Amino acid sequence: MMKTAEHFGFKLRERKGAVAVIVALAMTVFLGIAAMAVDVGHIMVVKNELHNAADADALARANLLYAHTPSGFTSATPPTPDWAAAESAASTIDPANKSDGVTLTSYEVETGYWNLDQNPAGLQPKSITPGTRDVAAVKVTVRRVDGTNGGSIRHWFGAFVGNLTSNASATAIAICSSPGTAKPGTLVPMAIPLWIAKRASHYNSPSNLLTIGSAYHYDAYAPVNPDGDPYTNTVAGQWTSLTSDPINNANHLKDIIVNGNSNPLSIGDPLYIEPGTMDVGYHDNYMGLYEGQTVFLPVVDAVLRDAVKQNPAPPIEAFIGFHITKVSSGKEKYIRGYFVENAYLGGGPGGPYYGAWVPPVLVY
Structure with a gap:
């Protein structure tokens, strides 16, 4: 069909x-x-x-x-x-x-x-x-x-x-x-002994100043330990390489003063404590650059007169803020100032508290 x-x-x-x-x-x-x-x-x-x-x-x-x-x-x-x-x-x-x-x-x-x-x-x-x-x-x-x-x-x-x-x-x-790690470029190469850090409130204002530096040139200003323990009349601060290796020469120290630590430094890292005065460090073009500013210093549990002889080198115990009011490069070589609270150190969390903080960070 x-x-x-x-x-x-x-x-x-x-x-x-x-x-x-x-x-x-x-x-x-x-x-x-x-x-x-x-x-x-x-x-x-x-x-x-x-x-x-x-x-x-x-x-x-x-x-x-x-x-x-x-x-x-x-x-x-x-x-x-x-x-x-x-x-x-x-x-x-x-x-x-x-x-x-x-x-x-x-x-x-x-x-x-x-x-x-x-x-x-x-x-x-x-x-x-x-x-x-x-x-x-x-x-x-x-x-x-x-x-x-x-x-x-x-x-x-x-x-x-x-x-x-x-x-x-x-x-x-x-x-x-409080800081457990300091970022590169945040520390000045002057170590503070732990017994001084524990008494930071004795030196915490323009009317309560601390003088630090080589004991060879400022003994008249050396702090007296109020507890009378074996650290009495020890130096209040001394140059450090910010590593476990000695400072090679004056230019090496200058570089560390101007640029700070080259790598991150954490609680427990060893520091070499330099003997002597290292006069060049107090020059106006070096530590003098920080006059009127707040810097951050590593803290070590050591008698700084003898720390250079320690083996291994003393470890970092904490970080502390210090406001520099005067740097003397004359006959007496010293740095004078006071410890500060609530100052931010660039770095990571986890250390004991001696006035410094790291900026708040997100963990979640």
Whole structure:
């Protein structure tokens, strides 16, 4: 039986209808994929903004942990952190943080201690007795959910597939610690004995000055140990190579004074203590450059008159800030100044406290 033109026309219309249905379904799928891609990208941007806000907020709060603590640094143990200052700082630090153009006003803040070895893991409560590896910390969480910080993240195209909003959050933990490591270029090559560092509060203002340098030229200014232990009348400071190797010559010392330590130095690293005066170091073009400035010095547990004879060389015990008020390169060679608190040394956390801090850092 022959097929008529009408028969073929019917089949053609039938196929056209099927293609139209397939195209409509495909367009729906493609639009859904496009909507998902746009919304996922938007959500990722908002989440990144939340992470940036949490990071900035945690760092700013950690910076307040010791900003208002009482003066006096006579112990290797840091003072009690000002938890309240860090917890209630919203009015001064939060308004600058935004997400999706919305000002973030609600933050969840916890304070406590962070173990640098993460043993135990996570943020520990303020009620613990901190050990040498426990440092003050601030944990900040910021959320975009219904009723908080502008509400959940609205989807631009997700409504086409029935997905209207998403929740998002970010958490950051920042710590504040005394230094365990000094970055390159941050130390001046004059070592301080530990017994002096422990009595830093005796020399902590322009009216309570300490004179340091070679005992050959400033004995009249040498401090007297108030406890009368064997270190009495020892030198208060002496040149160091900032390594375990001796200073080669005058030019080598000049380079160390101007440029500081060439490599990172940490608690426990050995330092060679130089004997003698090394007159060139007190020149106006060398230590004289630091007059009126705060510098950072390594601390060693040694009698500096005899430390050069120690084998191995004495290790670094701590780092301390010292504000130089006068450098004398005349008949008497000395550096005069006072120890400072709440000064930032570029480096890493983990050392005992003698007034210096490293800038707050994020650990989570």
